[in-house]
Amino acid sequence: MSQEQYIYAVARVRSKELALLDKSVLEQLLSCKTYEDCLKILSDKGWGDHNGESAEEILSQEREKTWSFIRELVSDMSVFDTFLYEKDFHNLKAAIKQVYIRNEVPNIFINDGTVDANQIYEAVKNHDFSILPEHMQVPAEEAYQVQMRNGDGQLCDVILDRAALDTIYKMAAASENELLMEYAELRIVTANLNSSIRGAKTGKRIEFFEMALAQCKTLSKKELVRASLMGVEAIYDYLETTVYDDAVNALKESFSSFERWCDNLIINRIKPQKFNTTSVSPLAAYILARENEIKTVRILLSGKLNDLPENSIRERLRDMYV
Amino acid sequence: MEGLGIVFALAGAILAALVAGIGSAVGVGMAGEAAAGVVTDDPSKFSKVLILQLLPGTQGIYGLLIAFITLTQIGVLGGSSDMSLEKGLLYFAACMPMAVVGYFSAVRQAKASLASISLVSKKPDQFGKAMIFPAMVETYAILALLISILAIMGITPLAI
Structure with missing residues (x-):
């Protein structure tokens, strides 16, 4: 277009x-x-419909x-799919867990993803992932096997979270839109930092970090894995050498402060769009x-x-x- | 080569009107879309955004003016249209500033108008300042118009 x-x-x-x-x-x-x-x-x-909701x-x-x-x-809303893939993978996680426990849990699906939540649930229930988009089929099968055979819910989540990040990155790159690519990059950076810090604090092994961390341009996965294995201080030291050095103060303050830093990072990077008139x-x-x-x-x-x-x-x- | 003089002179006149006109049509169209977007949510801004929409339209008028002057000078609108190849080429060259600068200034002015329409949609009280930004681009269209007129008028008395 x-x-x-x-x-x-x-x-x-x-x-x-x-x-x-x-x-x-x-x-x-x-x-x-x-x-x-x-x-x-x-x-x-003007928020709400003034009906006392x-x-x-x-x-x-x-x-x-x-x-x-x-x-x-x-007319073509697919251009915004980059923002919706995480909802799809969340629904996939919820569907696998629901099928695993053989019990229907109400209100666990999020609407407005790129794939209908019921379709995802049907795919998991019938163990037929061919009805899902191509980018979901392989991680869905892998996460399904992990959950059903080993009952490892955490590993299932890690597989699907990583798949969501890889999908966001790949699709944003395919869109060739600068803002979407920047969003994808920052989304991966914040998710990687989140996983690194949590993993380092709970003493996770190298396999966890290799599986959980996604590739991006502004953070080296290799360096982050190495730092994560050494501990939180090593992650701070590594961050000091990157463009995200201001995350260290936020991380030292509290985790909620870090989450705030993540959201602010994205909002501040998109602010120049207030002056863009055409794209x-x-x-x-x-x-x-x-x-x-x-x-x-x-x-x-x-x-x-x-x-x-x-x-x-x-x-x-x-x-x-x- | 006889008779080619008038062909070049006429081609120059037509290109001045055509190319500058295309630039203005593109520019006014782009600004019109943005203006419609603003008026959809706030119809009270109609008059302000309409002026900003019209700014890139002047190049088309300047192109028409150059074409009209050229047609008058070369005798297409009455009189004799006999002229040498050299003189025809000179008329052609004289029309080019308006054609080329007219097109590019109209498109760039439209982009400045888009930005100013955004400004007015958020700060309607800044309309005066918003109008100055695209109006600055007009300077270069006027300079091109001036040089084309001077050149066309200067060619007519030349005995070549």
Whole structure:
């Protein structure tokens, strides 16, 4: 699709960006005394359908609003599949676990992936992965065998998480879109760091790191595996030599601080898309900005619901796109 | 080679109108898509984005003007159309600044207009500043227009 074909869509996105929550709105939400006050401010900002829904319903409606807006603008939605592959692999994990325990667990599937969740469940139940997309067939079979023969749920998860990352990376590269490639790179970097730190803390062996860590351009898998085997301090030392040296402070602070750093990294890298007028990238950036916004509001609302102190909520809040 | 002079002169006039016109059509079309996107969500911005959409349209008018002046000077719109090959080539060359600069300035101006339309969609009070950015590109279209007019007018009295 020619870049010029997104001109109308980008202009629509620019108008919608005006409704994104900025820092001042987050401060307003933070200063609310009660959870209900927060819901009222969100309702005033146009969130939800003003029918007294629960917070979770409001957030899910907002996500649906974003995707239906994008569907209205773009005829071929496959360009955004890079953001959805993780949902497919999550559903695959859930389906394998459900088949393994031979018990139907409600609400474990996520909708709006690239493959229908029921189709994934049917594929696992009938042990027929040929009905799944090609990139899912081999990891699905491998994870299925691991789960069914050994009952090793963790290894099953590692196989599918790694497959999700490899798929994201491969498909983003195939799209030749700079923003999607950058997203894929950062997604792998943050997932690799996450696995390395958790693995190092729990004393995992080299086989785990080799299987869990995906290849990317800005972190050396070999170096990260070596550092992970030596411990958390070695990972910090390695990170100091990379462009992600600011992750070290976040990691030393707390894991929630590191998760915040991961989300902020992506949001800050996509900010230049606010000035792009023609390609599909501003649309992709808008989707990520909305997801980030919804995640931030969820953190804030759950903090308010559990009566956490304001500072404690504040340190978990993500940077905003606008 | 006799008679080729008028062919070149006419080709120059047509290219000035054609190429600059294509540039403007592309530019106004691109800016129009963005303007429609803004108006979809906020119809009150119609007048502001309409002006920004029209800015890349001037090159087409300049091309038409050059074509018209050339046609008048070479005698196609009345009078004698006899001219030497050298003179025809000179007219052709005189039309080229408007044709080439007209096309590229229209397309680049459209891109500046797109950015300004984005600016106006977010900050409508900055419309004055937003208009200046694409208007700056106009300078070069006007310079090309000027040089084409001067050249065409200068060729007419030449006895070649």
